[in-house]
Amino acid sequence: MAEATLAGLSEQDVYLFNQGSSYHSYRFMGAHLTEREGVSGVRFAVWAPNASEVRVIGGFNGWEGSGHCMGQIGTTGVYTLFIPHLKEGELYKYELVTQEGVPLRKADPYAFLTELRPGTASIVTDLQSYRWNDSAWLQDKKRHTPYSRPLLIYEAHAGSWKIKGKEHFYTYEELAAELVPYVSGLGYTHIELMPLSEHPLDQSWGYQITGFYSATSRYGKPKGLMSFVDACHRHGLGVILDFVPGHFCKDDHGLRLFDGTPLYEGYDANRAELPLWGTLAFDFSRCEVVSFMISSALYWMDLYHIDGLRVDAVANMLNLHMDKPPHMHTYNELGGRDNLDALRFLKRLNEVVFHYYPDALMLAEDSSAWPAVTSPTYKGGLGFNFKWNMGWMNDMLRYMSLHPDERPHHHHLITFSLCYAFSENYVLPLSHDEVVHGKRSLLNKMPGSYEEKFAQLRLFYGYWMTHPGKKLLFMGGEWGQFDEWKDGDMLDWMLLGYESHSSMLDYVRALNHEYRSLPSLWERDAEPEGFQWIDVHNAQQSVISFIRRGRSSFSVVIANFSGRDYGDYRVGVPEPGDYGLRIHSGGFGFGAAALGQPDRYVAENTSWHGQDQSISIHLPPFTFMLLAPCKGDTF
Template identity: 45%
Template sequence: MTMDNGKAVEERMDAAQVQALIRAEHGDPFAFLGPHQQGDRIIVRTWQPGALEVELLNGQGDSLGFMQEQVPGLFIGQLPERQPYRLRINWSGGIQETEDPYAFGPQLGEMDIHLFAEGNHRQLGRCFGAQPWQVDGVSGVRFVVWAPNARRVSVVGNFNSWDGRRHPMRLHPGAGVWEIFIPRLATGEVYKYEILGADGLLPLKADPLALMTEHPPATGSVVAPPLAFDWRDEQWLSQRRERQGRDQPLSIYEVHAGSWRHTDSGEPLDWIQLAEQLIPYVQDMGFTHIELLPVMEHPFGGSWGYQPLSQFAPSARYGTPEQFAAFVDACHRAGIGVILDWVPAHFPGDAHGLGMFDGTALYEYAHPFEGWHPDWDTHIYNLGRTEVHGFMIASALHWLREYHIDGLRVDAVASMLYRDYSRKSGEWIPNRHGGRENLEAIDFLRHLNDVVAEEVPGALVIAEESTAWPGVSHPTREGGLGFSGKWNMGWMHDTLKYISEDPLHRRHHHQQITFGLLYAFTEHFILPISHDEVVHGKGSLLGKMPGDRWQQFANLRLYLSFMWSHPGKKLLFMGCEFGQWREWGHDRQLDWYLLQYEEHGGVQSLLRDLNRAYREQPALHQRDDREDGFQWLIGDDSTNSVYAWLRRGEQGQMLLVVHNFTPVVRHGYRVGVPEAGPWQVLLNSDAERYCGSGAGSCGELHTQPQQSHGQPQSLELDLPPLGTLILMPARGP
């Protein structure tokens, strides 16, 4: 039956509030919509623009009558007493039955709001964003978003025809956080936020805390179910802290998931296919870890993930969050760690992203001299703002805890440390002391490393840092930044420049090899040959090598042998391990067909053996960040471009390493050694099995009681052309 609305629900309506609803400008919809006591009556208002009629039902689904439409879209009814109720809404396309979102009280706890406001909420991924929720037995989704300067925020999606008038949210004024519980909404729904800023309506915004997204180029956020994955990596996690200790081997295979290998139809592999193909390959090659270019969702594939907008969601390009978790789990069960590149420095300016999120510079600095990166045309995070600081800390912890990630490689740290990074004079703003250091970012990085060490013991946090900033990998209690390791960019630049020189001229660049060992033990270094060195016209690693085809391959084998025997952990970008000729392209797979040629297979075999030696020989990894693990024997033979050193382990293990950077076989080259007796050639990079010439010493050699290079004994070696020899005392490692 129809209520006698003229008498039963007669009320004086607030014309200003009705007009605010009509204009979609109401900043406090819960104060007007839903059930409200008026005298001895419970008045229910619901705002359903476009509805034909609305029927009020009790909690059991029995009709309490049709609600009166006071103005188009605003329906009013009455309850006999305060009780649960539903709405049966007649749309032109069908009937919808649901509980009223405006009948529910605040769902976000005061402690959550307090921790978020002070930047210490470390579980934001389980609290903000879209969370499947249940209130009083009613299932739905709770949405929470930070937009302190917005006049109104609404959730929009297919479930409300993308109409921002339908689900305006409740504001928690002190924290600038908006929330709403939408009953009967299910996982899988695509949504965004419609935000009314001070100057008008903004482009629809994706959820900064989305745990799942649409497949690009679509930009919607997706309501994700709780990550329901049956982890089976307990053994790995129990051993991780020891496995990732500084005295352990760390050999990282850097991978761009979309271009490692494609299907027969030319599509990138998904996480399931990568688990089936990439993991056995990495095991066979002997790498200890896979490092993935950022998998956080990013709008532009050509950014390779380095311009992410969803800091909590793995890219839909390669599958679901559960499939990503399955990939990580499979890596762990195969004995392989997983490191993610992570970008807390900057974010792109796409309209649906974080930039001017509520109509103001919220996540970024307001002034372009602070908030806009001139190199990458991106916004710079304002890490001095507690909410942004906490947002990024929570993102780091999200990947480490929710997805069992073993480490984060922090991108572009140098750009975070300096306010004048890549800026001209007069185009940067000094810090509060008048200096060039970004004090807020420094505080953030130290806090990040302390929090990770506390909450995820054994996890790695690695800095891509290219300056001489002191103590990057030193403890924060000693004034350092607290990173687990630092990419040695200086070593990378110097040695690549040296190896690209014609061997005839290398004698004039001798110091480019020796210089890195002057500071090799000042940080916990990782030696990186990353994707950045094989893009943007730089050519492939093999392509950098001088000489004819034979010399190019010999130089590549020599360089890899030099890198693996040099102090420092290792990182190599995919494709370099078999000598890809072409520069890397993110839209195509690696040139796997090259492995049909012996030279490429030889490089791959050498890298496999280098990884085996690196893992099995303590002298190559136990003290690689300590001076007592390294001893120069020959560092001054620039005429012959020969270098020799000893590597030492904790229990007296010792290896002799000799490099000949010229294409000349050097017969009878004497090298001093500290121990008499037989020495065994462990590796010759010019061996025929690597498609080399087979020149140089091999097998077992015996010392002579002739002093050389400050040592009581010496060996006469035949040094292979453009080759490396690694020898060990025959008494054992």
């Protein structure tokens, strides 16, 4: 094609796109409002190297594209066309004619907005005119490293936190007005949103995507999402978005067989097919796919001011055999099962994100034992800065579901995590995946009576909050949602009318604020020096105690996982002086008024647990206690 077919695109842009090095390809691919020779209109660009013809169709031409054929730029596979006089709001698709002459109607892979399902057309959209008011947040973020700061994440599904009726969702603006102050008031530092990229099926929760650049229309327009993020930042909350680079859904209007050939998914069906999910894996051996997906990550940060990405299903991306029957197993060029293309992609993704956003959060949802996930790529790592600690989560939920009489025989489940707690920078996740598909809610995993369930959940939350690692809790867990998560309904907010649930909310709020106020609980999360056992061996009584240390402070934790009352329990402490009771899990909920616990303990010169000093406490059943040295008359 003649050079004029660039239609305002740079030859360098297209070259880098073909090389897998165009990290902002959304700036020229897709539909852009622009001017050409003084005439306003829309420039379209799409990658379809194996099509015999590509046309733009839409309401403006009666969905008949013979008059709007696109031109290919050389042999790059990139087709472009400028259509004058088109405006924002126009619906469009690409009509791609295969080598066999079959026309396919496809949504724009780079669409910035998509019709509300079941519609599938792309929509011309301007994303540049939103006026942000979060400059103070962005500047403050640059002054702190996330490793030595509190990180307390509230995970939310926008379509079921609250709803007005079946499929009658809150808008982004309404979520900004209600969800944001609620989460901020509870003391969280970040909101993590389950995927907001456009997806056709509500029940996929956003994990099976058709629009990797489209904020879903279920909750409104793109500028509504921008206003939500803006509100979060003004309330001191960061925003983490679930990012899904591992696969895409097979809907006809999406990426599957985009130009009549396996383009985004690759030619080997055994490698492309993900039978467990009914989706297709991206082929990261294709440079243009790498440009597409890395640009998507930066797009959410550039245009929506997203603070970080939780990268979904890393283990599945890295393992060619995961969740596949033997007859579908494929091997890399070295004869192994590692997906080397996905490995290279993840490393480059992190390198590029941190190049442009050194203060970003990149969290790996990784259930494998892959080494050095949170080590820099120049040291051989994957380059994330945090990894979900799935081992801790699985061990603790198994332990907490045991009858208390069985717990002494499984004491290792609450102690083993400290053998590897500092091998990565961890987040301790209590996510949506643990409260669906018959797994029961966190509250209902706890054994025993109604009262004992609440007592044990408070105990568990206390141990979770003081264990090394950053924190994540799925919505509803903060007040003890009794039923497991129902994605088609909203949370059972009416439960807050019951004292047991409202007290749980008070407890979580207090625990969150104590966590944030005590540097010993987060300042040295990834350092062995930040943790010290006081007593790790008391399996018979199901009691553990330990010290958390910051740079210049420490706190003491005692947790009784048994149903027995220990009236005079002695605990070693590292220094003389007074210890203030910061949190007692029994002080929230049943019997709180009769707790009768002192709020200050004086260390005695009695050696215990290898410490020179000790204190004597009353330790009721299923109790968590957090103490810190007093400073004068305060603590």
